[in-house]
Amino acid sequence: xxxxxxxxxxxxxxxxxxxxxxxxxxxxxxxxxxxxxxxxxxxxxxxxxxxxxxxxxxxxxxxxxxxxxxxxxxxxxxxxxxxxxxxxxxxxxxxxxxxxxxxxxxxxxxxxxxxxxxxxxxxxxxxxxxxxxxxxxxxxxxxxxxxxxxxxxxxxxxxxxxxxxxxxxxxxxxxxxxxxxxxxxxxxxxxxxxxxxxxxxxxxxxxxxxxxxxxxxxxxxxxxxxxxxxxxxxxxxxxxxxxxxxxxxxxxxxxxxxxxxxxxxxxxxxxxxxxxxxxxxxxxxxxxxxxxxxxxxxxxxxxxxxxxxxxxxxxxxxxxxxxxxxxxxxxxxxxxx
Amino acid sequence: xxxxxxxxxxxxxxxxxxxxxxxxxxxxxxxxxxxxxxxxxxxxxxxxxxxxxxxxxxxxxxxxxxxxxxxxxxxxxxxxxxxxxxxxxxxxxxxxxxxxxxxxxxxxxxxxxxxxxxxxxxxxxxxxxxxxxxxxxxxxxxxxxxxxxxxxxxxxxxxxxxxxxxxxxxxxxxxxxxxxxxxxxxxxxxxxxxxxxxxxxxxxxxxxxxxxxxxxxxxxxxxxxxxxxxxxxxxxxxxxxxxxxxxxxxxxxxxxxxxxxxxxxxxxxxxxxxxxxxxxxxxxxxxxxxxxxxxxxxxxxxxxxxxxxxxxxxxxxxxxxxxxxxxxxxxxxxxxx
Numbered sequence: 001x002x003x004x005x006x007x008x009x010x011x012x013x014x015x016x017x018x019x020x021x022x023x024x025x026x027x028x029x030x031x032x033x034x035x036x037x038x039x040x041x042x043x044x045x046x047x048x049x050x051x052x053x054x055x056x057x058x059x060x061x062x063x064x065x066x067x068x069x070x071x072x073x074x075x076x077x078x079x080x081x082x083x084x085x086x087x088x089x090x091x092x093x094x095x096x097x098x099x100x101x102x103x104x105x106x107x108x109x110x111x112x113x114x115x116x117x118x119x120x121x122x123x124x125x126x127x128x129x130x131x132x133x134x135x136x137x138x139x140x141x142x143x144x145x146x147x148x149x150x151x152x153x154x155x156x157x158x159x160x161x162x163x164x165x166x167x168x169x170x171x172x173x174x175x176x177x178x179x180x181x182x183x184x185x186x187x188x189x190x191x192x193x194x195x196x197x198x199x200x201x202x203x204x205x206x207x208x209x210x211x212x213x214x215x216x217x218x219x220x221x222x223x224x225x226x227x228x229x230x231x232x233x234x235x236x237x238x239x240x241x242x243x244x245x246x247x248x249x250x251x252x253x254x255x256x257x258x259x260x261x262x263x264x265x266x267x268x269x270x271x272x273x274x275x276x277x278x279x280x281x282x283x284x285x286x287x288x289x290x291x292x293x294x295x296x297x298x299x300x301x302x303x304x305x306x307x308x309x310x311x312x313x314x315x316x317x318x319x320x321x322x323x324x325x326x327x328x329x330x331x332x333x334x335x336x337x
Numbered sequence: 338x339x340x341x342x343x344x345x346x347x348x349x350x351x352x353x354x355x356x357x358x359x360x361x362x363x364x365x366x367x368x369x370x371x372x373x374x375x376x377x378x379x380x381x382x383x384x385x386x387x388x389x390x391x392x393x394x395x396x397x398x399x400x401x402x403x404x405x406x407x408x409x410x411x412x413x414x415x416x417x418x419x420x421x422x423x424x425x426x427x428x429x430x431x432x433x434x435x436x437x438x439x440x441x442x443x444x445x446x447x448x449x450x451x452x453x454x455x456x457x458x459x460x461x462x463x464x465x466x467x468x469x470x471x472x473x474x475x476x477x478x479x480x481x482x483x484x485x486x487x488x489x490x491x492x493x494x495x496x497x498x499x500x501x502x503x504x505x506x507x508x509x510x511x512x513x514x515x516x517x518x519x520x521x522x523x524x525x526x527x528x529x530x531x532x533x534x535x536x537x538x539x540x541x542x543x544x545x546x547x548x549x550x551x552x553x554x555x556x557x558x559x560x561x562x563x564x565x566x567x568x569x570x571x572x573x574x575x576x577x578x579x580x581x582x583x584x585x586x587x588x589x590x591x592x593x594x595x596x597x598x599x600x601x602x603x604x605x606x607x608x609x610x611x612x613x614x615x616x617x618x619x620x621x622x623x624x625x626x627x628x629x630x631x632x633x634x635x636x637x638x639x640x641x642x643x644x645x646x647x648x649x650x651x652x653x654x655x656x657x658x659x660x661x662x663x664x665x666x667x668x669x670x671x672x673x674x
Contacts, residue, residue, distance in 0.1 A: 050591065057591040058561070211586060224395070230589040244581030249548060252567040252598035254387065254394040259596040261589035 002027050004097035005300050007062045010054045014238045014308060019052075020068075020301035028101040035107055036078040037092055038099050039320045042297070043071035043121045044304040045155075049237040058263050068300070069095040071121050073110065075323060084109065089323075091120040096300045098320055115282060117323075122155050122315030123282055123289040124275065130264040131159035131207075132274045134229040135167070138262050139205045143168030148199060148218060151209030151234060152191065153180035153290075155315035160207045161189045162287045163278065172201065174214070176310040183313060187288060205229065211236045216246035222257055230261035238308060290314030339364050341434035342637050344399045347391045351575045351645060356389075357405075357638035365438040372444055373415040374427055375436050376657045379634070380408035380458045381641040382492075386574040395600050405637070406432040408458045410447065412660060421446065426660075428457040433637045435657055452619060454660075459492050459652030460619055460626040461612065467601040468496035468544075469611045471566040472504070475599050476542045480505030485536060485555060488546030488571060489528065490517035492652035497544045498526045499624045500615065509538065511551070513647040520650060524625060542566065548573045553583035559594055567598035575645060627651030 001024050008021040030036045048070060051062045062068065072094040076084050081104030084090070089110040094100040110117050115124055122128065134156075135141045147164040151157040152173025165171040165188060173184045174194040184191035192198070194214065199221050206218035206226070211233025218228065251257060281287035292312035294303040300318045307316055338361055345358040367373045385407060388399045399405065409431040413421050418441030421427070426447040431437040447454050452461055459465065471493075472478045484501040488494040489510025502508040502525060510521045511531040521528035529535070531551065536558050543555035543563070548570025555565065588594060618624035629649040631640040637655045644653055 058593075215586065216582070230586075230594075232590060233587050236587055244584050245553070245586045246582040249552065249567075249582045250570050250573055252596060253569060253600070254598070256395075256598045256600055256603065257567075257596075258598070259589060259594075261591070261593045261595070263590070263593055266593065 001025070002097055002099040003297055004067045004095075005297060006067050007052060007064050009064055011049075011052055011238075015049065015052065015301070015305045017301045017305065022298050025097075027099060030078055030080045030101045033081045033104055034101050035076050035081055035084055035090065035104050036099065036101055037072075037074040037090055037094060037107070038077050039072045039074040039094055039097060039297075040323045041073045041118050041121060041317045042094075042096050042300060042320055044300060044307060044316050044318060045070060045126075046232055046234050046237060046307050048304065049308070058265075067095055067097055069093055071095075071126060073117050073120050074320075079104070089117045091117075091125070096297065096318075098297060115279075118291060118315075118317055119282065119289065121317060122291060123159055123287065124279060126264055127155035127315060128159045128278055129267065129271060129274050130156045130231060131163055132278055133264060133267040133270055134207055134231050134262065135160060135163055135205075137267065137270065138260050139207070139227045139229045141167060141169055141205055144170075145204035146170045146172065146201060147205040147207065148172045148174075148201075148203040148221070149207040149209070150174050150194070150214045150218075151232070152184055152189070153177075153313050154209060155312075156231060157207070157209050158184070158187075158289060158314050159278075159287070162187060162281075164205075164207075165189060166281060166286060169205075172199070172203070174199070180310075180313055183290070207231060208233070210234055216248060219246050219248050219251045219257070222251065222255060224255050226255060226257050228257065228259040230259055234308065292316045293319050295319050338362070339434055339436040340634055341404045341432075342634060343404050344389060344401050346401055348386075348389055348575075352386065352389065352638070352642045354638045354642065359635050362434075364436060367415055367417045367438045370418045370441055371438050372413050372418055372421055372427065372441050373436065373438055374409075374411040374429060374431060374444070375414050376409045376411040376431055376434060376634075377660045378410045378455050378458060378654045379431075379433050379637060379657055381637060381644060381653050381655060382407065382463075383569060383571050383574060383644050385641065386645070395602075404432055404434060406430055408432075408463060410454050410457055411657075416441075426454045428454075428462070433634065433655075435634060452616075455628060455652075455654055456619065456626070458654060459628060460496055460624065461616060463601055464492035464652060465496045465615055466604065466608060466611050467493045467568060468500055469615055470601060470604040470607055471544055471568050471599065472497060472500055472542075474604065474607065475597050476544070476564045476566045478504060478506055478542055481507075482541035483507045483509065483538060484542040484544065485509045485511075485538075485540040485558070486544040486546070487511050487531070487551045487555075488569070489521055489526070490514075490650050491546060492649075493568060494544070494546050495521070495524075495626060495651050496615075496624070499524060499618075501542075501544075502526060503618060503623060506542075509536070509540070511536070517647075517650055520627070544568060545570070547571055553585060556583050556585050556588045556594065559588065559592060561592050563592060563594050565594065565596040567596055571645065629653045630656050632656050 011019040076088040090107040153175035161171040161173040172190045207229045212235040348356040413425040427444040490512035498508040498510040509527045549572040
């Protein structure tokens with residue numbers, strides 16, 4: 001038997017716990033070339049909200065009754081594939097469930113001696129790659145430029161401000177609480193609380209995780225030939241038809257701006273280059289990360305909803321079980337910053 | 338003596354004739370290396386509205402009392418520079434005046450045997466280059482793509498739809514009257530009147546001359562990896578703080594769109610490449626153009642205001658005087674289409 005979290009109803013506006021349901025399901029047996037994996041961490045990500053609208057965007061939507069697929073890190077319970085053994089750490093897309101079966105070809109083996117396994121869902125995983133690709137390939141940042149990141153205390157944002165800084169840019173970040181701002185400042189990043197202050201400086205690049213008012217403000221502060229990395233718009237996900245767009249789109253012409261959207265899944269070919277540059281920074285502590293860990297699979301919906309109210313600093317993770325073989329999974333050093 | 342048109346007051350909203358004043362001024366004498374030029378055609382362009390807001394954008398603003406600078410085509414009256422003789426046709430930035438003095442180095446000599454001289458202000462000048470650079474360098478169009486152009490019966494738009502078609506794209510244009518739509522259809526372009534119909538098809542590229550609602554609609558119709566060439570926003574120039582921006586900017590992320598603004602003056606280095614490709618199309622008639630000619634320098638303000646109410650089909654020009662040496666200037670073949 002396994003527990004799994006399914007979509008009960010398409011959320012209207014802000015997702016609520018009642019939009020989800022925890023149910024028990026029969027355990028599957030792994031076939032040839034497959035692995036039975038027990039999840040230790042499952043990921044909650046803002047992009048998942050876009051799959052809960054009933055409309056196809058760049059990924060198929062969740063329908064009521066579907067298990068919430070997504071990134072997960074766990075340990076192999078039973079292996080029927082070469083190269084994997086019981087106890088191996090793997091990253092999969094098993095999503096919000098205790099235990100599941102995956103094709104070994106789709107599992108990414110992790111070495112817990114290199115970095116805490118949870119980082120495969122955060123700073124050394126999709127969120128980190130998103131930050132790096134957005135700055136390097138989409139904005140094409142240059143040393144000396146001023147880079148502004150909204151949502152800068154989130155999983156993607158906190159990687160983005162620090163990568164910008166490490167690559168020789170002046171990094172500015174905004175976040176929604178004074179505590180988050182303090183953390184960013186402790187990293188050497190210029191930071192402010194967007195609820196009580198606003199961007200004052202001219203910028204060359206805006207890494208947009210938020211959309212809405214922040215995008216409008218950034219357009220007014222971008223210098224000639226400025227770029228907007230359109231990564232996300234968390235302020236809009238629960239009300240996409242709500243507030244109007246920027247009133248100042250005319251700046252796109254007069255300042256020759258480029259606004260470019262991207263989806264990280266198009267850029268997985270860059271994963272090796274990303275790890276080669278960012279991995280050592282994480283190992284040396286030059287690039288820091290935080291995780292906000294919620295315990296219990298049944299709390300995944302609550303953790304997910306918390307993404308939209310700023311409950312997380314850094315990567316939001318749900319700890320489903322304790323790792324059987326490696327205590328680092330139970331107490332990632334990063335929880336305490 | 339010469340007449341010149343100056344800004345009398347910063348227009349509030351739609352420009353009115355009373356925002357301008359025609360005055361007489363003493364004629365200047367050309368010094369060494371200079372030319373005295375009598376204007377035959379002066380250009381009125383939508384971008385000039387942006388110089389009448391009192392705010393610096395990418396060019397300095399006009400102040401009350403300033404002559405309206407801009408593109409002009411005329412004939413040399415007195416030459417004090419090598420390589421120019423009385424009667425030579427030149428393109429200058431002399432703007433809205435009868436007669437003026439320019440440095441020969443800033444004058445572009447025209448050969449009236451190659452093309453009607455007025456085309457130096459239209460299809461073979463800045464508007465044509467704008468269309469070509471926007472498609473080739475900014476959108477990077479590929480054969481087989483669907484390209485939608487708003488303001489498609491204007492100077493830039495009518496060049497853009499035809500260049501897109503000549504380069505193997507499916508071209509769609511919108512305009513504000515049935516007569517303009519008929520003209521576009523006669524060119525083999527799919528066309529509709531945006532006041533009574535709307536874009537229905539999926540598009541790969543949107544060449545935006547209009548902004549506002551057209552931009553919002555285009556974002557919803559752009560296919561994955563679509564591009565917006567942000568060239569102008571004529572719907573907004575008289576009310577920049579007015580209607581809100583697109584409500585659907587979220588598509589920029591989910592569809593990985595690129596919105597890129599540009600100013601043609603950054604791309605003058607491409608002028609030779611542009612003429613090499615587009616010149617022969619104009620000469621052969623494969624690329625057609627129209628001009629809307631208003632007679633009399635004193636009518637320049639009225640012609641200018643008419644740009645914002647759709648009075649023009651193709652390039653709007655003011656004929657200041659009849660060419661002394663070449664009757665083609667008086668009756669450009671293009672007036673009748």
